[in-house]
Amino acid sequence: MVRRSRPVRRPSRSVQVLTAGVLAAGAAWLSGCGSTVDGVPVAVERSPVGERIDAQLITLLPEPSQFPARYPAVVLPPEAAAQAVGDLDGVARGATVEPADCAPPEQQYGPDHTAVAVGTSDADRATLTVELVRTRSPLSDLADQLRRCGEIRVTGAGPTTTVTTTVDRAPAVDADDALSLRRVVAPDVGGAGLTQRMHTHLAQIDDVRVLVTYMIFGDGPEDEAALRELFTTAVGKVAAA
Structure with missing residues (x-):
């Protein structure tokens, strides 16, 4: 709820x-x-979304000290943020998506459009990522696309992969709308441990979308508690702006 x-x-x-x-x-x-x-x-x-939150997105990211202890975090510069977002979507910049209308929505990068912080657990080859995006599109539009595009093929930028996405309910948070998704990025050719698995909680607060993703390679266990903790922290900071 x-x-x-x-x-x-x-x-x-x-x-x-x-x-x-x-x-x-x-x-x-x-x-x-x-x-x-x-x-x-x-x-x-x-309007499909609420008013503009005037604060700079980078100031709304959780502080590195607010990440779970096992995930020391850094804030990414714009170029690295763009690469990280492509990893989380399973669609790198320049890649071709089939069906074509299942490509992720176009996104701008820079301090007023996107802010990303990543915490890494080297022991588990896992990351926790907080992404803040300024958007005028309601979260329900993204949910509709994801439900329609449960499986896509991605070619032309790195190995060819199949990206499978399922939509679920998000934990209860202080937001206008929220949802969760699970995503698997499986390369056509590759050894054990190259399949990328993600669990993302998303929330919309006025014109800011909050995405918090746990990502791991292979079949390791998911750190659901850390994901939920960081999602609550990230949403709370944006909601208080």
Whole structure:
């Protein structure tokens, strides 16, 4: 379940619609004095995502000290951030995706568009990554694409791979919307331990999308507790902005 306990910047969609309906009904009663008014209530068109969060994205990342202890972390510069995002999508820059309409949404990089911090556990060959993205697209659009594109083929940038994605419910967090996904990136040719497995929790807060991903190679156990802990931390910091 998704919840918002932080101070709310605007009424929720249900409150807005209810308020509009009450005001419209009141106006009709005053003007018609009990007469029947023809027509159907229509909700006012609204932006698909909330207002802009003015803080720089890099300042909204969890501090390296806030990562779980086993994952010493660093904040990535823009070029390295772009590479990390491609690894998490399973689609490197310049790669070709089949079906073509299953390619990840285009993303801009730079301090006002994307911020990434990565913590690494060398013992497990595992990483925990926090990615913050500024977007005007609702999280539901991404969820629809992911459900439609459960399996894709990626060629042209490194080894040819099959990327399989399944969508699930996210842990309850203080956000406008949230979901989880599991992703497996399997190369056509390769030895044991080259398959990349990821578990990502995503949340949308106004125009900032929060993605926290646990990634491991091979068949090692997943650190679900660390993933959930960092997701809660990352969402909480953005929600407090």
